[in-house]
Amino acid sequence: MRSLKITLPQRNTRQRDVILQELCRLTSHPTATDLYDIVRRRLPRISLGTVYRNLDQLAEAGMIRRLEAGGGQARFDGNIEPHHHVRCIHCGRVGDVHDVPTLPGAGDVAAADGYEIISCRVEFLGVCPECREEPASGGGRDRVDRGGRMSRDG
Amino acid sequence: MRSLKITLPQRNTRQRDVILQELCRLTSHPTATDLYDIVRRRLPRISLGTVYRNLDQLAEAGMIRRLEAGGGQARFDGNIEPHHHVRCIHCGRVGDVHDVPTLPGAGDVAAADGYEIISCRVEFLGVCPECREEPASGGGRDRVDRGGRMSRDG
């Protein structure tokens, strides 16, 4: 078994610091460009490339989670506690879900296929509270992660 | 609640027919370009755009599943029976997993967030049998869906 290489950042930069701070402050699972817009309020000269690079590094170091919620843009989560997500098929918003039965975890082997399982992610598709009332409008909360494509997945 | 619009294809074309046939024949969860290469053996003049368009339509009509396995390219599955997937973090291969505990399903409301749940997908990350023996080589089976980016997700 090859070990997964974990590349830790080697220098502390203000850019990475602000990116991590802002991501951890949010519960909205922003995309890279969402975060770019937010971080730019504090670091107007930061580039989108730097945001991507740092999000990669932080995810690889296990300090944040990358969601790839399905539907194009990756989303990021500053909360690394084990939990799952629910994505609104109307407005694209992503919420947290904690009460999910325990699923096979690290070390288990999926009998039928012989895969050694390392981790698992669950994504629910549903309709968020706002879209349940006011379909497809996107609502009016102070969130940064509205928009995003609707799923066409089953 | 707005109803989800389902756009059924309105005419039967040989292209769509072959795409569906070939996808249902495979258990390898091919990407759009994988399938393009396969279908082209029977329809040499088909275009990649047509493959994308038809995969979209078929997924929207519920005749196939779109996986968006996380990590770039979407993958497609001709098997629409409820089941979940496991993706090899070394070679990118995607397998099926059937024995997963029942999770909240259609109609349930995720208490903590108020989302109405419509469906759910579970993706395991793991190491496939071949990569467990011979790390990261990609093995030598007759599959079309080798390759694909490694996950950096937790």
Add this chain to the structure above:
DNA sequence: GTTATTGCAAAGAATTTGCATAATC
């Protein structure tokens, strides 16, 4: 002072789209 990291801009990969042509109903 050395070297990782940045900003910028250009490249890349995956997917979508406009439009004339071809095929289905």
Add this chain to the structure above:
DNA sequence: GATTATGCAAATTCTTTGCAATAAC
């Protein structure tokens, strides 16, 4: 024959990368 679907190519979108300048150690 009317209109949908195709093939082709260009456009979009999201992400990555090369490189000189900058900042961290």
